[in-house]
Amino acid sequence: RKMVVVADPMVDREFGTGCVKITPAHDHNDFKCGQRHGLDQINVFAESGNVNENGGPFANQHRFEARKKVEEALKEKGLWVGKKSHAMRLGLCSRSKDIIEPYLKPQWWMNCKDLADKSVKALREGELKIMPEFHHQTWYHWLENIQDWCISRQLWWGHRIPAYRVTKPAQPSEMWVIGRSAEEAKKKAQEKLGVKDVEVVQDEDVLDTWFSSGLFPFSVFGWPDVKDNKDFDAFFPTSLLETGHDILFFWVARMVMMSIGLTGKLPFHTIYLHAMVRDAHGRKMSKSLGNVIDPIEVIEGITLEDLQKKLHEGNLPDKEIEKAKKGQQQDFPDGIPQCGADALRFGLLAYTLQGRNVNLDINRVVGYRHFCNKIWNATRFGLRYFGDDFRFPGALSPTASL
Structure with a gap:
């Protein structure tokens, strides 16, 4: 494989040699650079953290051991120039403390553009209210610059994604069907392919927790089976949501978008956002x-x-x-x-x-x-001098000045 050399404004020409590697499959900035220049996205890691078959003679080696072997191979060929340490930021896993390696993997995505536009319109036209009003700018910032939402997660807990891959008959490319159950998915695949002998396997991924919680306002009433549902008619939509401002986009905006998209209604008409409680130094409590x-x-x-x-x-x-x-x-x-x-x-x-x-x-x-x-x-002290027969003159209530 020939090495491709491209020029891109991402590189700081004043730092080092001004020449850097590009690994579109393993770095967020490199991924965008690769898209700009049409570069291949070559994944060199297996899920185990070892080098995969794309690593040639270094395949199946642990990635840190493979680095040493690459250095040795360059020296053997007389291509080694040297190395120099540079301070940099590395992402570490909060549990294992291992270095996190960005890794390309197929995911499920949701196009939010239309729903975001409707959510912005609801606030602008007064159908939706957010208090205090200084949070309006945050709402507009997030939703007017909305990106596709990755809704799949590789976890062992959460709602399984109702997507089924057709494993039989064999397909030239992956074929997926959506269903509430394996039987429903199998039936859809049979109708689409026009054959009886079909097998399907459900995706192991689960939904992003914010996707699941975004369904909360109407799913708690048994949606979509809400015909003649008195609770749904009485309590959806509700009048007020009160929550912390830190999840305005992650939860509140998702509830609004999902409700508009699936029921045609706002889930609530007023959002009140409270302040976040921190310690005396302004740090998040941890x-x-x-x-x-x-x-x-x-x-x-x-x-x-x-x-x-x-x-x-x-x-x-x-x-x-x-x-x-x-x-x-x-x-x-x-x-x-x-x-x-x-x-x-x-x-x-x-x-x-x-x-x-x-x-x-x-x-x-x-x-x-x-x-x-x-x-x-x-x-x-005052009660000692009021006397045993003293009674307050009616109910006491706060005044407007208080």
């Missing part, structure tokens, strides 16, 4: 950082020692447990004092003035505990 705040621990209080004991009750690796302990020692050196439910409620209500994020500081909640204590003590 078990590995040790900054997750359990409301019960704020209400009842907990010592630093007990906080750190709870880290061992989960499934964190030892390295992350040590990291979490350091974070807890920094943020909660004396543990979390007992604040009570009223102080926690007061604190959370006070934080609602913030926009996109709530940076929850335990010291501030402690301050509200002191404030609640003052109200309690002032009330007790």
